[in-house]
Amino acid sequence: MSKIVVGTITANIVVIAIGVAAVIAGVGYGIFADNGQIGAGFLPVFAGSLMTVFAALDLVTTWRGGGGTLEELAAERLGLPTDAALAPAAARTAAAGRATEPAVGSAAAATSEGTAGPAAGGATEPAEQEASTGIGEVDIFGRSQRRRNQILLIVVGATVITVLLVPLLGFIVSFALMLFGISFLVERQKLLTSIIVTVVALAAIYGIFVILLRVPLPQGIFGF
């Protein structure tokens, strides 16, 4: 079973659980008022039962290996013949955008570091880009899927920690740390550029939100 199937089934089960809980809570709130009119619990029960029913149906479909792409379904719904050529082609071209040919990759990576090398222009031409891949492969910076998953976890974690730090350090300082941390430590960008980007971004946010719009961003021990 593929990861996406396991994920979908897990999501379905979670939705069913929430749906059932909503129905139970809704019954508690009272579906109907004393005079027979709609009560506070009606919509929770309604939404909860729909969630339960359709999540269960989706679970069965997923289990049997059903489903299709957006384009196929849209065409089908409108009663058009499914344009089989369209969907895969779209997917392929979209994937070509994250081309993974190592040669192109290094050229592009060079550009990303701020050196506007002419080599990057090469990415427009090569036909081998066509035969590229999507998720699950090495991206243009030569990162594996494993590494990208790691980065995702680190970024989500860093965001949680940043928000937790806001009451202590203040909004501006916490987010300055996050910006610098992500660009320099996680994304391995140049030290100077990382500092400049962080300072400019936070200064702009401070100018717009604190000075112009007078939003009282939480202050920390530094007093701003």
Next chain:
Amino acid sequence: MLENLMLGFQTALTPENLLWCFIGVLMGTIIGLMPGLGSTTGVAILIPLTLAMEPVTALIMLAGIYYGAQYGGTITSVLISTPGEAASVVTTLDGYQMARKGRAGAALAIAAIGSFVAAIISLALLMALAPPFAKLALNFGPVENLAIMILGLITVVSFSGGSLNKGLMMAAAGLLIATVGVAIASGQARFTFGNVNMLGGIPFVEVMIGLFALGEVFYQIRVGAAAPIRAKFRDMVISRNDLKRSGAPIIRGTFIGFLLGCLPGAGSTLASFMSYGIEKRFSPNRDEFGKGAIEGVAAPESANNAAANANFVPTLALGIPGGGTTAVLLGAFTIYGIQPGPLLFENQPELVWGLLVSFFIGNAMLIVLNLPMAPVFAQMLRIPYAYLYPIILLTSFVGAYSVNNNMFSVWLVLIFGVVGYIMKELDLPIAPLVLGLVLGPLFEKSLVQTSALGQGSFGIVLQSPIAVGILIFALALAIGPAIFRKVKPSKKDPALV
């Protein structure tokens, strides 16, 4: 009509509104061309910035972002074959091939011209159609409104792609989220878990920012960055032959786009796919499709722009969003204290007509901006995502905080960010959830009113022919295609495809 237009021009042409319109379309273009930043995300992140503005100015700017992003999305699709907007996915097919043949300039020029023509035609239609629709809807009571809500929920679900079950499941989840807070029927607190912040309900903007902005950033991190390229712009001039070939596809695309855009939820993505499919089947140059046919750029680009404008027909006339971005815009209406719906044309003529006229102005600005400036915009693609996404995260959190000035909003954004990421990974459609969330309170209100009218019985629904008609139409939309599929399996005949 003329009177209304004059009023609209008076409103839209004030220096302040002109300036914000320009800022909106400029930011829209940039937002549309950044891979992973769509118009929905852009509008959601920027709503907090507009809180201090006049409602009409704010809406002019936010709408500018919406249709500006359609132009920006094209640039990315053509140059790096990575659509910034879902509606631009089909443009990658022929647009990117044209770029590889050194005709990026021509592709972008025809896209801009097609979008502009489509915008002007569809705006004229929008101005002609929305007011009578609204007038019709003015006579609607709670019963008819209830039927309209059901129609809105069903169409969005059935058109929003992916499986019907998933769409309905997410729409129901949106409805459930909308029930958090004080119930209008009885004043009871629901699902607040003793948290004071939840009494007012789950705030809309925070959910949007989380689902769209954060969810997308997390998703992009896992998918990996797109390859930046340097495109060659030999010239933005297109040949007479190009124009001749594109004329009819642009007009066809416009009408397909407008028709689909009028249906709540069908939206611009579907419109662009359909118009591409139709051109591919009937064009005299169909052999060139997929290899850089200019019709393959002109038609879908016109269609998605026309659909974006047509989306405002249900949004303004009925208060039912046409798609994801108009749903967020409707949320913005309520934040400014404006009740969307048929009364809008009566009560706020200045706002409605000012907004509609600003679309003309904004589209004119966009074509002037896009024809000569596309190469400059293309340079934006060279900003590494490594810098871009931390800034998107920062802006999302600051924006969320500034709506209500509390940390609860920040946590909500984070939670819905993770939810949005999981939904993207699992291909669960976000638009129905948003729709459920927007329509939830209105749906409940019309339910309560209907049951009060009928003294506890819903039998009165059957006494309204309009409501019954709308419900039958909704039912046909929901189950019709499924039956159609079963009856005519030959449609899937490979020979036809």
